[in-house]
Amino acid sequence: MGSAPGGPPDDPDEPDRARRQRDTEPIPRTRGEEGPGYSDDAAFSRGPSYSDGPAYSESASYASDEGRAGYLPPEFSEDELAGLRTDAAGMPIGPRRVLPLEDEPSSLVARYLFPTERYRGEWKRHWIHLSTPLLIGTAATFALGYLSGFLARQEVRGLTTAAVIVWLGVMGWVAWQIADWYYDRFILTNKRVMVVNGIVTRKVGMMPLLRVTDMKYEQSPLGRLLNYGTFVLESAGQDQALREVKHLPNPNELYLRVVEEMYEPQAVEARLGKDAEDVKADDGA
Template identity: 40%
Template sequence: MNVQDMMVFRDAGSRTVDKYLMSYEGQVIAVRRHPAVLLQAAAETLAGLILSALVHTYTGFPLLWFPWLLVVGRLVWKVLTWSIEFFLVTEHRVMLISGVLNRKVAMMPLAKVEDIKLDRSPIGRILGYGEFEIESAGDKQALRNVTYMPYPEQLYLEISSMIFGAEDESPD
């Protein structure tokens, strides 16, 4: 199965990506980061809920609900940020589009990419994400580490074949 077959876009995501493409570029790979990027914020929100409920139950002190609402707001913000952030690879460049209010586009020409490394931690292997380290000839790189990438092996092979010109001859 090809990485492109696994990617699902909603209309807003496609529009978000398309406005950063040049007229001659075709969208080759575009993915969101793995949802595991939200685990810490979700765990903190759940812990805050439990703490607030326990304090309210045993002391009758309801003021801890207000800080918990701030934690919920932070989780909502992180989900919104995650939903509009994309890692994009075209036949000409690699980009990371991020930011809600202040949009950032980190870009590296594909011709400048000298090496790409895949790093998978034990928890990343369990949950299905990895980290890409992209190296280029320049000292200052706008796009070096891309964390929480879904389908890491498949993406790694797709991107490597685009960079180094190898074609996958496997039957699947």
């Protein structure tokens, strides 16, 4: 492209100079459109400050209804937060996983506790423990009842009387098993676990909590359905008075009780103290 007649000759660097001038020209800005955290005094000395600018304001482009959902804090239900709330003493105020502790032992158990021992609870075995005696009693009733009626029609009085005596003997044995089940108790204190059973001959087995090296409970499918299980206690690989305790009710709740007593006795004492204060407050009200 030639120069105009009479004018200065064309400068070959003129297009590059014009382009550089255009690229380095500052961009005009109006008040309110300044970037977040950049001042005129120190343009890049401080770095971006997200507290000054509109980065998280409602007018930001990514704070729309669709984008804002990604920045909302997670929401928790009241049930999920209940286990995290504590009272002034630091105890959870949410739903308990263990049932309240009993206040006093029964007269059957109290005689086996020494004065400084703190009682935690006692449990009778699950009613499934009586399934065998009850089935035998039911079968004997039907069988011997039918046999007695048949012998009575045959007018064999001696055998009829013998059948009735056998039935009474079976019923007596069933009643004995029921009484033995009633007096059979699993006991937990702050020092030991105990099993007390027997009617005429009493048997008392115990194991100190400090010597329990392993504890587990087992539940069969029927046990899970009816809520009973078998506890197995190990004590340093030695023979002990009680190792396997069958047909205990609420095994999960009982397991938590024993484990808490073994590893968190202070928590048990704190809960007992709190319960006692609540009772006194209720009585005062």
